[in-house]
Amino acid sequence: MSINRRHLLATAALFAVTPAARALAAAGASPLNAAFDDIFAAQLKRSPETTTSLGLDKDARAGAKSRLDDRSLASRYSDKADNLKYLALLKSVDRKSLTGLDAVNYDTVAYQMETQAEADRAFDYGPGGAGAPYVVSQLTGCYQALPDFLDSQHSIETKADADAYLARLEAFATALDQDTEQARYDGGHGVIPPDFALDKTLKQMTDLHDQTPDKAVLVQSVARRAAEKHIDGDYASQASAIWTGKVQPALARQIALMKDFRAKATHDAGVWRLPKGEDYYAASFKQWTTSTMSPEEVHKTGLDLLEQLSARMDEQLKAQGYTQGTVGERLRALYADPKFRYPDTDEGKEKLIADLNLKVKAVQAKLPAYFKTLPKQSVEIRRVPKYIEAGAPGGYYQGGALDGSRPGAYFINLRNTAEVPSWTLPTLTYHESIPGHHLQGALQQEADLPMIRKVMWFSAYGEGWALYAEQLADEMGMYDDDPMGRIGMLHDAAFRAVRLVVDSGLHHKRWTREQAIQFFVDKIGDPETSATTEVERYCVWPGQACSYMVGKINWLRLREVAKTKLGPKFDIREFHDAGLVSGATPLTVLDDVMAGYIKQKMV
Known part of the structure; x- marks a missing residue:
């Protein structure tokens, strides 16, 4: 899901002073929620593209549908100034007076604004403070x-x-x-x-x-x-x-x-070569992961996880008769095996998408056993447009319209079907659609949240959830009759462990592009073309690739804490509800949300 983060944050404390907030407060309604309505309205006014993305531009005559966002250099500085002004207003609100979801809403917006302000003070380049240095x-x-x-x-x-x-x-x-x-x-x-x-x-x-x-x-x-x-x-x-x-x-x-x-x-591939480059990487990592892990910790965590996952893949590969060579070499052989490859034709790509739709239908039938609340919004599977597929990732999700007029969409990159063999596709599909991004994003949009929270996005929360959902699909039995798909699931988990190593390698240890690509190919067997696309992505989005595994680790940790503390009272459907219907948050706030859920269940 994509929003204009800076425009959202630049409006994020108007509730302290807006007339509507005062009027509704006098009438007995929550001033915080009333103000969030004002914040959201201001966001839409500043970002007509967000208005369209959310399906809120139905009256073209109103003007938003005729305009695009302001991308001028002047807007960069006005956004910075607005964020500081509104952050000061936010701090004037008595946080101690807030409880429950109000506290979660406050803490979520405050974290985003403070992180933005830190980056704005430190760096005078890039479109958004940190996380993406090149306009x-x-x-x-x-x-x-x-x-x-x-x-x-x-x-x-x-x-x-x-x-x-x-x-x-x-x-x-x-x-x-x-x-x-x-x-x-x-x-x-x-x-x-x-x-x-x-x-x-x-x-x-x-x-x-x-x-x-x-x-x-x-x-x-x-x-x-x-x-x-x-x-x-x-x-x-x-x-x-x-x-x-x-x-x-x-x-x-x-x-x-x-x-x-x-x-x-x-x-030179890493951002270490940019002004205040090492600090920029640290700020980018924090912005994407909402974590304060050091680059050394990130690198070691990735190596340790890769070792564990490689051992599991070795067992699964041997069970399927693949015994010769390293794990990476065996995976590379699977990529090269034509029996796992769809024809690289329009007809072959249509068949691939049709098969993925069957996967979505099958997993959807299993959802009630794992989730109390299910999304109403549907999801479509589409090809990445040909004119951007050269640089686009293998798959991504685009949220639907708030009014349901446009469904969620899972885009898959089909520039070359050799890059997406059949054993890799189930996990990618569960990640991008159900029970991954679409389920999480649609539930957030449909939850009882202020509009500003419905559209907020934290990569470690959302990508962490989608990566957790890959493992959850296995627990739901989606690979019981698909051992090659399970190998694909383990490969993708290892892929995210490799990301920790490579991202920190590029930006902290000053690896070359070629060194990073070779590590990818050697460890998990990915074709050099797809490994190259991945590495080049990390070079322009420093830290983003780490958010997946950092987030997954946190979701799994919280689940184990809940299981341990609740014992027989633990219900995975309630655990998922607690984490999802409260909307995307920084990981620190998610800890608080789950602590509240556990406390409530223990009464």
Whole structure:
């Protein structure tokens, strides 16, 4: 799930002073919850893209649907100033007077704002304080995000919707120039992506730029959808004129800057080479994981877990007749075995997605035994759009609209089916859909929470849950008749242990890109192409890859604590409810949530 974190945080203490909060407080309603409504409204006003992503832009005439977020360099500094102002207001609220969910809500927002403020004080580069140092890379920048946003999230039902699309298409050119402005500023201070990241960035950017109007996704999207709804107007012609007259020139200007960066770039992979680079990694790790583990602890934890998981994979591989070579070599042989590979054709990829839908249906039938509350929102499985699949990860989840008008979506990267053999697919599916991201995200959206909490995201909580869900699927019996799928589950757990080692290796121990890729291939057998994509991802999102295993370890620890303290009173359905319906939180707050659940059950 994705939100504009900085815009959300910049509004995060308005409840202390807003008129609506005062009015509702006088009427006897909770001033905190009343204020959160004001906070949410302010967030939507500042971020029209968030408004659309959440499905709250139905009236195109109201204006939000015609605009994109402000990405100017000036907005970076106004956001920082707003966060400090609102943090001071938040601190004026008497935390001791809050209990239960109010306390959880307060602590969650406060943690996010304080972490943001710490990073803002320390670093003057990147779009969000810490965690993503490069405004434009193969995984960051509006050139990478907005085409899919406009095609899949900007709905078109009326002429006003189609006209709003055209306005946003024109605004895309402005957004590109704003990203270029920020990237140029950061580049002047030595913040330039590594050469290999720029190579992939330039390929994706050039592929987008070179699309002729009759092939351009952003032109054909509005033309096709307007025609399907029988909306009057020559939208193909209007969109074509904007594409060639506005967007392509803005892309050309950004490409020129990236080429200039490429001539200056080094091959060094880690953020240690950036201004205050070691501190930046520590701040990024904290921001992504909500943990204070040291890089050395992270590295050692990854190595220890990898050793344990490799031993388990060795047993499972031998049981299936794979006995020769190291664990990594045997896994590599499984990747290369054509019997586990879908045809690399459109028909083969459609069959792959159909098979994954059957997996989702099967696991869904088992949910009532493990969860008291089940999501109402459905989930769809889709291909990663071809124009971003070169740099995109193997799979990711996109949350649905708050009003249910757009379902959750699990995107799978099918650029090459050799990278996703059949024995790896069940675990990826359980991670991204059910009981992983979709179940957690949909329950959060449907829970009795203030709107601001419904859309908040903490990577260690959410990715940790999805990784825990992979193991839970095994406990639910999803691999009882699928031993190769269980090997895939163990491989993916080892994959996340490798991430701890590689991420800290790149940014703390100053590993090279090639060293990190080789470690990946040697330990878990991944094809070099997919290992390369992973490593290059960690280079531009320092610390993010660690959030998965750090979060999973915490979920498992909390479950063991609950089992030990509650004994026969422990009910896994209640444990899951306690952790999920209170919404995404920092790990420290999740500890408090679970302590409250245990205390209540022990009465």
